[in-house]
Amino acid sequence: MTKIPCTMKGVVLTGHGDLDVLQYREDIAVPQLQDNEVLIRVMAAGVNNTDINTRIGWYSKTENSGDASWSGSALQFPRIQGADVCGEIVAVGIQINKKRIGERVLIEPCLTESNGQKLTAPWYFxxxxxxxxAQYTVVSSAHAYRIESELTDIELASFPCSYSTAENMLTRSNVTKNDRVLISGASGGVGSAAIQLAKARGAYVIAINSPNKNSQMLALGADEVLARNCQLVEALGENSVDVVIDLVAGEQWSQYLEVLRPHGRYAVSGAIGGAMVNLDVRTLYLKDLSFFGCTILEPQVFKNLITHIEKGHIKPLVAKTFPLQEIHTAQTVFQEKNHVGKIVLTIE
Structure with a gap:
């Protein structure tokens, strides 16, 4: 039986700001289990845009950061971040079957319950x-999914956030066989996941990315690659794609609507190119377009992702790994955007 210590190593976010608000400590109290939770020994955890956006207060629409969390409420400090988790269940609450102890699990990052109780609004792990x-974390048992795979902990930690986000976007926009799908930000974690998951559905995939990453995008399964900031209408023609999976927004945004066919679907889950865009409402209604803002996971999404992993339909993309105590370096490298796939922190 695993002996659980009283304290653990981890990184705490002490406020909104630069990297200095992330503090590595070795004296953090191990979280206490509630009745319907599981305690997980974390083996590896991925780095995400959400981690950085939350740290710098990017989600806030006001100047006082009072709405700078994922849910639009004030963030409570200190906070341990980290949504992409692969680990092992080492203890369970009194309402959970002890047979779960020893399970290798992935944590669903979009939480709809806490300690077995439904939340009025979802949380982000x-x-x-x-x-x-950190070395240990707790979550409601329903959000810890058993995984049977020969992949390493590091490889598995590359999946939860990016791949569930991508699968949710494809689910919401109902991507099916033979759809022509345009993916912006295709070389990032969510974009590269969307390529693989769209191909698994039988879609034709067009990836937008930096030209120096073309070969990697084609190797992932993209049928075409386009350079960032290219003129999409010139490259593809008007009314030429069925679905846009957008992670960028920014100045190119209005072109997405021009290349969408009548009754086309637009799904968005990111705005790294700029959150404010120009919308000609006439294009929206005259082409009968459907828009999907994608944050909360549909109920079947994470289960479907586990199935894709276990059946080998998708493969992990790990760009670099760093030990947890080098989180400042990891996030700096992440923000440089010179990588393809995920950056993962190892936790010992």
Missing amino acids: GSECNGGF
Whole structure:
């Protein structure tokens, strides 16, 4: 039986700001289990845009950061971030079957319950509650999914956030066989996941990315690649794609609507190119377009992702790994955007 210590190593977010608000400590109290929770020994945890956006207060629409969390409420400090978690269940609450102890699990990052109780509004793991940038973490048992795979802990930690986000976007926009799908930000974690998951559905995939990453995008399964900031209408023609999976927004945004066919679907889950865009409402209604803002996971999404992993339909993309105590370096490298796939922190 695993002996559980009283304290653990981890990184705490002490406020909104630069990297200095992330503090590595070795004296953090191990979280206490509630009745319907499981205690997980974290093996590896991925780095995400959400971690950085939350740290710098990017989600806030006001100047006082009072709405700078994922849910739009004030973030409570100190907070342990980290949504992408692969680990092992080492203890369970009194309402949970002890047979779960020893299970290798992935944590569903979009939480709809806490300690077995339904939430009035979903939480993001590592935002509204403590996450996985530590040796141990707790989560409601329903959000810890058993995984049977020969992949390493590091490889598995590359999946939860990016791949569930991508699968949710494809689910919401109902991507099916033979759809022509345009993916912006295709070389990032969510974009590269969307390529693989769209191909698994039988879609034709067009990836937008930096030209120096073309070969990697084609190797992932993209049928075409386009350079960032290219003129999409010139490259593809008007009314030429069925679905846009957008992670960028920014100045190119209005072109997405021009290349969408009548009754086309637009799904968005990111705005790294700029959150404010120009919308000609006439294009929206005259082409009968459907828009999907994608944050909360549909109920079947994470289960479907586990199935894709276990059946080998998708493969992990790990760009670099760093030990947890080098989180400042990891996030700096992440923000440089010179990588393809995920950056993962190892936790010992």
